[in-house]
């Protein structure tokens with residue numbers, strides 16, 4: 001695992017350079033997308049680079065990590081909406097080449113893994129991390145061999161994420177997420193974490209035991225992971 005510690009602006013810039021390199025080498029790369037507040041700086045930087053002509057997503061495809069169950073893409077808290085507004089609208093990717101798990105027809109969840117495989121597998125998966133160590137919506141206790149599946153969100157996660165909704169009651173109780181195995185199948189992974197609320201879990205997933213109680217700890221076993229941290233998130237390392 002490679003650890004990069006720098007201020008928030010610089011980690012966004014440095015992570016964006018990984019996309020520049022990848023897409024220069026492989027213009028039709030398969031990207032794994034993430035939501036949450038953490039990737040916003042990176043997405044803004046990718047949009048800037050695209051407008052400046054330094055990167056093109058014209059031939060790229062993307063598969064997002066997760067989606068809330070019950071929200072369709074027009075809901076402003078759906079992850080499809082988030083991706084359209086915060087990234088896809090601002091870059092030259094073809095929207096038809098972007099995928100987000102289906103939060104309405106959840107019966108087809110596991111087909112997502114087959115689609116990823118048919119596309120050739122994810123070249124670069126982006127991850128944030130929940131304060132409980134979740135990646136995507138794989139909460140503590142998720143088996144390592146899980147593929148894309150429906151999960152019940154923990155009360156803690158619903159509370160943390162309620163900041164984006166009018167009230168806690170409006171936060172969906174379930175989500176559909178790539179599984180741990182789906183994530184681990186990616187050829188390379190970037191995990192970003194910002195702020196002191198992440199310091200403890202950052203220490204646990206990097207320096208603690210590999211345990212399903214800390215889903216992100218499995219990344220210790222992946223051969224190509226880069227972790228981008230601001231000094232606050234890295235404070236307990």
Ligand code: GLP
Pocket residue numbers: 034035036037038039065066127128129130131134135136137157161
């Ligand atoms: C959500 C998402 C995760 C994300 C996490 C952290 O629960 N499902 O993919 O990593 O929140 O969000 P933030 O970056 O806002 O701290």
